Amino acid sequence: MSGLGLIAGEGELPLLVARSAADAGLRIIAVALSPSVTPGLSAFADRVYRIGPDRPEDIVGVLSSEGVDQAVMAGKVWKERMFEDGAIRAGVDLCMGDNPARNDDAILRAFVERLEGAGINVREQTEFLGQAxxxxxxxxxxxxxxxxxxxxxxxxxxxxxxxxxxxxxxxxxxxxxxxxxxxxxxxxxxxxxxxxxxxxxxxxxxxxxxxxxxxxxxxxxxxxxxxxxxxxxxxxxxxxxxxxxxxxxxxxxxxxxxxxxxxxxx
Amino acid sequence: MSGLGLIAGEGELPLLVARSAADAGLRIIAVALSPSVTPGLSAFADRVYRIGPDRPEDIVGVLSSEGVDQAVMAGKVWKERMFEDGAIRAGVDLCMGDNPARNDDAILRAFVERLEGAGINVREQTEFLGQAxxxxxxxxxxxxxxxxxxxxxxxxxxxxxxxxxxxxxxxxxxxxxxxxxxxxxxxxxxxxxxxxxxxxxxxxxxxxxxxxxxxxxxxxxxxxxxxxxxxxxxxxxxxxxxxxxxxxxxxxxxxxxxxxxxxxxx
Missing domain, CATH: 3.40.140.80 (LpxI C-terminal catalytic domain)
Structure with a gap:
């Protein structure tokens, strides 16, 4: 059974996306990237996993094994953590391989490529947040x-x-x-x-x-x-x-x- | 008798300029832009005036009436004061006239034009600070x-x-x-x-x-x-x-x- 993976950072955006996707009848598998991600997600999601941005492979793995074929990313991930947190740095290094770039876009694009490599199509946030x-x-x-x-x-x-x-x-x-x-x-x-x-x-x-x-x-x-x-x-x-x-x-x-x-x- | 006007902000640079200019035999008239400008200036300057950056016209006036025909600017002027201090804002407005720009370069260039309009040639700092x-x-x-x-x-x-x-x-x-x-x-x-x-x-x-x-x-x-x-x-x-x-x-x-x-x- 297919569904939508919601990779959720902080703030209210993930909840808005979840509500809109649920209204559209999608089965939602949420991955909360930090403990402070809005708890209301579970009202709309079939399942909520807690996996930090230090474990990009596990995020891809969980969504794959849930049979998800599309995903959307929403919410804030604090960039400062890239330097504060050795585990997140290692996760970024894992995604980036030999690429020396460490700007947001390069990191996120590499992560999107991992998802797409696992057969998960990443959709635009605007598809779920048109009125906003x-x-x-x-x-x-x-x-x-x-x-x-x-x-x-x-x-x-x-x-x-x-x-x-x-x-x-x-x-x-x-x-x-x-x-x-x-x-x-x-x-x-x-x-x-x-x-x-x-x-x-x-x-x-x-x-x-x-x-x-x-x-x-x-x-x-x-x-x-x-x-x-x-x-x-x-x-x-x-x-x-x-x-x-x-x-x-x-x-x-x-x-x-x-x-x-x-x-x-x- | 001609001489060098030294328009002095904070830090050690004005003192280095004053020493170098005094070594070159120049008569120095210093304008200290704030009370915390290095007090050692008086060892090299014929006279030290204290005039804030809120009174650009007075700086030009004093140097003119001292018969100065060349000047050099050195030292820091804290840009934040432009917003904190209404008097400095008014001084900047006076210099800039109708020009809406308020970036450093535009303000300093307008001030240099005032000095040159009064027959005072503004020299490069490097002429006095070559070794630095x-x-x-x-x-x-x-x-x-x-x-x-x-x-x-x-x-x-x-x-x-x-x-x-x-x-x-x-x-x-x-x-x-x-x-x-x-x-x-x-x-x-x-x-x-x-x-x-x-x-x-x-x-x-x-x-x-x-x-x-x-x-x-x-x-x-x-x-x-x-x-x-x-x-x-x-x-x-x-x-x-x-x-x-x-x-x-x-x-x-x-x-x-x-x-x-x-x-x-x-």
């Missing part, structure tokens, strides 16, 4: 002012430049000064650092990579992003329309209104 | 290992990419992963962040901008850079040969040897 994709224009009530619009456009260019080199996908700017560029530390840390340096009114822009593989690592924002911004007085969030997931889009829009934050899809 | 420029090759005893060499070359490319967009000039990498990219927070903060994420063995690379104006903002390293690296276990410092100042080059080399840090000029 950011559209163009204002995504909350507050309209940016002239200075903010200038910074949104400037920040979009800088973010695309950074993403093009696979460095990170988020920048924080103000008055056309780059306050923070995300690298391994992640989006929230970059927002906090840049927002503090810029004081009130920083603009956060998050974009996709130029050749974004929609099977993994799609830029995602949610209420937590807004709370982080609010804590440092950042006032605008720019996201790339058509290529960014917004988890609980109505709730995010309401929270942005309460906080006086503009959200713009570009 | 990094040369190609190993600048301390320890040779990088194979992994480190790979990261030095990877980091150099990434740093040049970042510098090309006037974002920052320093990156921290390990195993070809970008751990940190410097933006407004400065070199030391980027080294600390990246070094902590990478654990032992991170590689720090600092480069010039593709069109580095040697009149200002020349990349500079010193013992403090090594101490910051040592505190997070970073093991290699790569710098751009011919375009980086090393303050107290013999002392830096000795300290690197004690700490087991490689320094490479590329």
């Amino acid at each position: 994709i950011a559209r163009t224009g204002l995504l909350a009530s507050r309209e940016p002012d002239a200075r903010e619009w200038g910074d949104i456009l400037f920040g979009f260019q800088v973010a695309k430049y950074i993403a093009g080199a696979d460095i990170g996908q988020t920048v924080v700017v103000k008055n056309r000064v780059v306050l923070a560029v995300e690298a391994l530390e992640g989006t929230d840390a970059a927002i906090l650092r840049g927002g503090r340096l810029g004081r009130e009114g920083a603009v956060v822009v998050k974009v996709s990579k130029p050749a974004q593989d929609m099977r993994f690592d799609v830029p995602t924002i949610g209420k937590e992003t807004l709370r982080t911004m609010h804590s440092v007085g950042a006032t605008v969030l720019g996201v790339e329309a058509g290529k960014t997931f917004i988890v609980d889009i109505d709730g995010v829009s309401r929270l942005a209104d309460q906080m006086g934050i503009s959200i713009v899809g570009l | 420029i990094a040369r190609t090759g190993l600048l301390a005893s320890r040779e990088p290992d194979a992994r480190e060499w790979g990261d030095i070359l990877f980091g150099f490319q990434v740093a040049k990419y970042i510098a090309g967009a006037d974002i920052g000039q320093t990156v921290v990498v390990k195993n070809r992963v970008v751990l940190a990219v410097e933006a407004l927070e400065g070199t030391d903060a980027a080294i600390l962040r990246g070094g902590r994420l990478g654990r032992e063995g991170a590689v720090v690379v600092k480069v010039s901008k593709p069109a580095q104006d040697m009149r200002f903002d020349v990349p500079t390293i010193g013992k403090e850079t090594l101490r910051t690296m040592h505190s997070v276990g970073a093991t290699v410092l790569g710098v751009e040969a011919g375009k980086t100042f090393i303050v107290d080059i013999d002392g830096v080399s000795r300290l690197a040897d004690q700490m087991g840090i490689s320094i490479v000029g590329l």
Whole structure:
């Protein structure tokens, strides 16, 4: 019997995917990559395995032996662990073989190849999360002012430049000064650092990579992003329309209104 | 009577410039941009004024009325102050007029134009700091290992990419992963962040901008850079040969040897 393997990182995305796949009548075999993966998965999945990203072969093995012929990846895997955790490093080395590259895309692509080598077709996240994709224009009530619009456009260019080199996908700017560029530390840390340096009114822009593989690592924002911004007085969030997931889009829009934050899809 | 205006930020560079200019028989009028500018300046300068970067017009005015016909800029001015300090923001706005750009280069170029408009020719820092420029090759005893060499070359490319967009000039990498990219927070903060994420063995690379104006903002390293690296276990410092100042080059080399840090000029 075939089914869908759900390789689940942290955050709310895996649950949204599971619900959507279950609605479509798919049998779901979930692999939770860390103990803090949302426990609600078991409501939608036939079985939930806990296998860390340090054991890529076991993930492929379990899905194979469950007779799964397609899979989807969703949720965050903290990149910092690659350095903190010797076991994860070894898992990455196992996937990569002689390839010296260790950037996200290369690692994830190698993992996808392992899955496909085992006859498991990896599907795009968007197939399960269509309604959550950011559209163009204002995504909350507050309209940016002239200075903010200038910074949104400037920040979009800088973010695309950074993403093009696979460095990170988020920048924080103000008055056309780059306050923070995300690298391994992640989006929230970059927002906090840049927002503090810029004081009130920083603009956060998050974009996709130029050749974004929609099977993994799609830029995602949610209420937590807004709370982080609010804590440092950042006032605008720019996201790339058509290529960014917004988890609980109505709730995010309401929270942005309460906080006086503009959200713009570009 | 003509003379040299020394516009002095923080760090040891202004003192080195002052000593070299005094040796060349120049009369020196120093403008200290902050109270923490090295007090030794008065040993070499005819006069030391204290004028903050929030008063660019006063700096030009004082140098003019002292009959100065040439100037040199040296030392750090903390960029974060641009946002923290309303007065500095106003000073920058005054210099920039209608120009919306607020990146370092644009601001410094506008300030240089003010000086030149007042008949003060701005000279390159290298004219006074020739012996302090990094040369190609190993600048301390320890040779990088194979992994480190790979990261030095990877980091150099990434740093040049970042510098090309006037974002920052320093990156921290390990195993070809970008751990940190410097933006407004400065070199030391980027080294600390990246070094902590990478654990032992991170590689720090600092480069010039593709069109580095040697009149200002020349990349500079010193013992403090090594101490910051040592505190997070970073093991290699790569710098751009011919375009980086090393303050107290013999002392830096000795300290690197004690700490087991490689320094490479590329």
